[in-house]
Amino acid sequence: MRPTVHDIAAAAGVSLATVDRVLNQRPGVRHVTREKVETAIRELGYVRDVAAANLAKGRTYPLVFILPASDNSFMHGLNAEIRQAVLRSSAERTDIRTIEVPAFDPAALVSVLEELSREKPCGIALVATDAPEVRAAVDRLVRERFPIVTLVSDLTGSLRHHYAGVDNIAAGRTAARLLGRFLGSRKGEIAVLAGSMLVRDHRERLEGFAAVMAEEFPGLAILPVLEGRDDPEVAHMLVADALSRNAGIVGVYSLGAGNRGLIRALKEKAVDRILTVIAHELTAHTRAALIDNTIDAILNQDAGHEVRSAIRVLKAKADGLAVIEAQERIRLDIFLKDNLP
Amino acid sequence: MRPTVHDIAAAAGVSLATVDRVLNQRPGVRHVTREKVETAIRELGYVRDVAAANLAKGRTYPLVFILPASDNSFMHGLNAEIRQAVLRSSAERTDIRTIEVPAFDPAALVSVLEELSREKPCGIALVATDAPEVRAAVDRLVRERFPIVTLVSDLTGSLRHHYAGVDNIAAGRTAARLLGRFLGSRKGEIAVLAGSMLVRDHRERLEGFAAVMAEEFPGLAILPVLEGRDDPEVAHMLVADALSRNAGIVGVYSLGAGNRGLIRALKEKAVDRILTVIAHELTAHTRAALIDNTIDAILNQDAGHEVRSAIRVLKAKADGLAVIEAQERIRLDIFLKDNLP
DNA sequence: GATTTTTTGATTTACGTACATCAAAATTGG
DNA sequence: CCAATTTTGATGTACGTAAATCAAAAAATC
Numbered sequence: 001m002r003p004t005v006h007d008i009a010a011a012a013g014v015s016l017a018t019v020d021r022v023l024n025q026r027p028g029v030r031h032v033t034r035e036k037v038e039t040a041i042r043e044l045g046y047v048r049d050v051a052a053a054n055l056a057k058g059r060t061y062p063l064v065f066i067l068p069a070s071d072n073s074f075m076h077g078l079n080a081e082i083r084q085a086v087l088r089s090s091a092e093r094t095d096i097r098t099i100e101v102p103a104f105d106p107a108a109l110v111s112v113l114e115e116l117s118r119e120k121p122c123g124i125a126l127v128a129t130d131a132p133e134v135r136a137a138v139d140r141l142v143r144e145r146f147p148i149v150t151l152v153s154d155l156t157g158s159l160r161h162h163y164a165g166v167d168n169i170a171a172g173r174t175a176a177r178l179l180g181r182f183l184g185s186r187k188g189e190i191a192v193l194a195g196s197m198l199v200r201d202h203r204e205r206l207e208g209f210a211a212v213m214a215e216e217f218p219g220l221a222i223l224p225v226l227e228g229r230d231d232p233e234v235a236h237m238l239v240a241d242a243l244s245r246n247a248g249i250v251g252v253y254s255l256g257a258g259n260r261g262l263i264r265a266l267k268e269k270a271v272d273r274i275l276t277v278i279a280h281e282l283t284a285h286t287r288a289a290l291i292d293n294t295i296d297a298i299l300n301q302d303a304g305h306e307v308r309s310a311i312r313v314l315k316a317k318a319d320g321l322a323v324i325e326a327q328e329r330i331r332l333d334i335f336l337k338d339n340l341p
Numbered sequence: 342m343r344p345t346v347h348d349i350a351a352a353a354g355v356s357l358a359t360v361d362r363v364l365n366q367r368p369g370v371r372h373v374t375r376e377k378v379e380t381a382i383r384e385l386g387y388v389r390d391v392a393a394a395n396l397a398k399g400r401t402y403p404l405v406f407i408l409p410a411s412d413n414s415f416m417h418g419l420n421a422e423i424r425q426a427v428l429r430s431s432a433e434r435t436d437i438r439t440i441e442v443p444a445f446d447p448a449a450l451v452s453v454l455e456e457l458s459r460e461k462p463c464g465i466a467l468v469a470t471d472a473p474e475v476r477a478a479v480d481r482l483v484r485e486r487f488p489i490v491t492l493v494s495d496l497t498g499s500l501r502h503h504y505a506g507v508d509n510i511a512a513g514r515t516a517a518r519l520l521g522r523f524l525g526s527r528k529g530e531i532a533v534l535a536g537s538m539l540v541r542d543h544r545e546r547l548e549g550f551a552a553v554m555a556e557e558f559p560g561l562a563i564l565p566v567l568e569g570r571d572d573p574e575v576a577h578m579l580v581a582d583a584l585s586r587n588a589g590i591v592g593v594y595s596l597g598a599g600n601r602g603l604i605r606a607l608k609e610k611a612v613d614r615i616l617t618v619i620a621h622e623l624t625a626h627t628r629a630a631l632i633d634n635t636i637d638a639i640l641n642q643d644a645g646h647e648v649r650s651a652i653r654v655l656k657a658k659a660d661g662l663a664v665i666e667a668q669e670r671i672r673l674d675i676f677l678k679d680n681l682p
Numbered sequence: 683g684a685t686t687t688t689t690t691g692a693t694t695t696a697c698g699t700a701c702a703t704c705a706a707a708a709t710t711g712g
Numbered sequence: 713c714c715a716a717t718t719t720t721g722a723t724g725t726a727c728g729t730a731a732a733t734c735a736a737a738a739a740a741t742c
Contacts, residue, residue, distance in 0.1 A: 173679035184525030
C-alpha cells in the first residue's frame, strides 16, 4: 500500500498537522522540522493522492483557451473539440472558458493575457501569434506561475511550459519528400498555396518544404507562394490563375486552409493534366478530394488530441506533476486514401 | 455544482441508504421505490464521482496483460511500455500483471484465459491468436462480465469490448500505395517478407497490400511471400537469397518483425540497384535504415499508445463508463526520414 | 527567569461515496 | 388483525487529504 500522511507523520515523529503544514507550504514550521518531514516523504516515497486531495479541496481547474477568430474548418474543428471537453468538465473537474481574439493581432492577444493575470485561472492554452510582445506577455505570466501551453502554433523562445501541436518544419519536409517521391523522375514546377506568411506555422511548413525540395529534388522548382488568406474564394482565384498561366506545374502543396477553393480550381483546370497534390488538414472537403484522387495525400494534426493534451498538461502543471512526454507528443498524421479514419 | 447522492435522496424523497442500495444494486428495494430513485438520478443528471467512490472503496483495478513470448523488438517494446504503466500503477490505482504464453499456441492461450476466470481480474488485455477456441474462450469471459480488449492483434467476430491496435488491412493498403507511387512508372517484382501467415495481423496486411497492388499497380507483381518467422537470421537468409536470384525485384515490403536481417541483406545485395523498401515497426534498426535511405518509409503502431489505451478502456469498462472513441483509435503512423519523433 | 513569540500537537469537520448495523415502518400472508 | 417478512430510515465509520481552531510546548527575547 502506498504511504499516507499518517505514515509520514509517524515516520517523521511529528503530528499530522505539521505534515500538512509542510505539504501545503503553510507557515509556522521550523527549518529542522520541515527537513525531517521532507526526509520521511522521500524515504517512504510518499506521493499525494491527487483524487483525495481534490475531493477535500473541492478543487476545480479553471482553464482558459485563447483562440483566433478565424473562420476556417480547422478552427471550427478546434472549437468543436473544446466544446466536447467542456461536456466532460464535471468528470474532469475542469472549468473551461474560451476567449476569441482577432487573428494576427498581437496587441489584442497581449491585452487578453494581461487581463487573465488578474483573473487567476489555473492554466492557459493559447494559439500563439508570433510576436515579441506576445512572447514577453507569456513569459511574464509564466514567471507569475501560471501554467501555459501553446496550441497549434508555438512561440519558440518563450518560457511556455509545453507546445500542443505538430512540428511544422517536419510537416513541410514530409510534404516535400512525399511530393518529390510521388513525382518520381518528372520535372517541372510546384505551386505552393499558403494562408499567410505572417503566421509562424505556415512559414515553418514552407521553410521545411523548400529545404527538402532544394536538397533532394533539384528537378522541381517552387513557384512564388500564393497567399490565399485561408479563404476558399481567394485560394480558388489564385490557383486557377496559376494553373491557366503555367503549363509546367506538376505538383501543388497547400499548406494552409481554404482547400475548398483549391479543390474547385483543380477540378476545373486540371482535368487534362496529371497533377500531384498534397494538402493540409483533413476536412470533409479534403477527404472527398483524397478519395476521388484530386488530392494525393493529406497531412493532418488531430485537433481533438491537441485539446485533450493541452488540458492534461495544464492540469498536471497546476498540480506540479509530471506528464507522460510520449503521450503528449502531437503526431503528424499522413493520410492516403487507404488509411482514412 | 454537480448533484450528489444527497440531492438524489432529497429529490426522490427517500433516505440516503436507499439511494445507496439502488446505486450499488443491493437488494431490499421495492420496485416503485427503485424507479423513483432512478428517475431522480436521470432528472438531476447525477453521475457518480468515480474518484470519491474509488477512495471509499479503496478500489484498485487488477489488470492482466497476456502476451506471446516472442523475442522481437516490437514485443520487447510492448513489454517496456507495460512496465512503464506499472510504474504509474499507484497513481492510476492499477495493479498490472503480465502473463507470457507460447506464441501461436491457441491451446495455451485458452488455458490461461480459463484460469483467469477464477482469479477475477477487473480487466484483461490480450494479444490474440486467431483461432476459434480462443474466440470461444474470450466470448465466455465477456459473458461472465470481464472487460476484455484485444491488443495489437484483433479477434474479429468475438465479443471483445475493444481492439487497441491498428487496422492492418488499411496498413497493408497504405504500404502498397506508397510503394506503388514511389516506384512511379517502374515495372518489376515486389518481394514481401512476413513473419508468419498464421498470424492474423500479418495475413491482413498482406491482404490489403495485395488488393491495392492488383487494383492500382498492375505493372508490379508480388512474389511468393517469404516467411521469416520474425527472426532476423531467417529473414536475412530469405531476402538475400531472393535478391540474388531475382534481378527483377524493384521493391520490398516487410510487414513483420526481424527487420535487422532484412536491412543486412539489403546492404549486402542491393548496393548496386535502386530498391524501394517499406517496413513495419520503428525500432533503432529501422530508424537508422530510414535515415541512411536503405528504407523509404516505415509504418508503425505506437506500443505506448496501445498499452495506455487498453488500460483506459479496461478501467472505463470496469466502471461502466463511456470511452472517448476518437482518443482510443490507434493510428497508423507513417514515418519518412523527415517526421521521425 | 519571566515574557513574548514561534512552533507544534490534538482534534474536528469536510469532500462524495461505500458499506454495515439496527431500528422503525410498511407490506404481505394467513 | 396479528405475525412474519420485506422494505426503508437513521446513523456511524471509513477512504486520504485539506483546512481550521485552540491548547500546549518549545524557542527566542529582554
